[in-house]
Amino acid sequence: MISKQHKNPNTGSIWIVVAAFNEATVLGPIVSDLMRRTYRVVVVDDGSSDATGQIALSAGATVITHPVNLGQGAALQTGIKFALQQGAAFVVTFDADGQHRPSDIARLIEALTDYDAAYALGSRFLGSSRGMPLGRRLLLQVAIWLTRVMTGLRLTDTHNGLRAMTRDGASRIFLRQNRMAHASELLEQIAASGLRHVEVPVTIDYTRYSLAKGQRLSDSLAILFDLSAQKLHR
């Protein structure tokens, strides 16, 4: 993977976008791991009150700091914009809470080139997930079904934070949903772009930490409200 990146000058740089809000306790090793794999890493510190930004900086990442907390969607959009400004050939979104495996990124990028796709979406249901509670599984199934109805995309996992995009794909994404509804919004925009997407099996490690940071049923109702409200205005 690493050699591939250097061999082919057309692939250019791979930028990893990590949106982080108060992740100081877990972020350091994640950024270090990504840097070791020679990826370019941009951490968007979404108005954290802890040392998230400082830790990311000393781990070697480029850090962009939102003056106040705007939400994960806003942070990802900031990171994607920055990566594109830096001339990224590929943009990867990666969760800051340690549930993703840096080793999966190479497979996503490979899938983009192999299938000539613009978007490679990680799927925990094609891959494996460890320690996923039943409630979480049911909630995700409902989201998958709703996505099918609303966007026509037949996916096995709709709320996976690990995704890779080509430069072309990333430049067609503009997230307006600042909070958690951005995941659904992103899929809508992928469907609207008409560009090819593939799903790639990835492994999710559910830890007590990542579960505490995850979505609950009440959050999903808020997401539905956000999505419908946005349909009503420009």
Next chain:
Amino acid sequence: MIAQIGLSILLAGVLVYAWTEYRRAPVISILSMLVATAGLYFVWLPSHATRLATLVGIGRGVDLIIYVWVVISLILLLNLHLKLRSQSELITILMREIALANARAAEPSK
């Protein structure tokens, strides 16, 4: 008569406001225009309001009109909510630009 004129002016105001909002939020605009037009009609023909009210199971025409007002208020409230959302989108874009202009890197980023 005075009440009818006063109400008509207010409802006409709602109509004009809804029309100016059309480009920003078409759904809300059309809804409020429909409701305001219905309101204008019933203000001047209360007997029709009473007839319609009895038809849908509401006692008096006046009650029906009050309900219509409540509905208008709710729609305007929703519109206000949508405006606030647009505002926060603008703030987000502004903050994003500020954040991007202040990117920090351990090593020169390019």
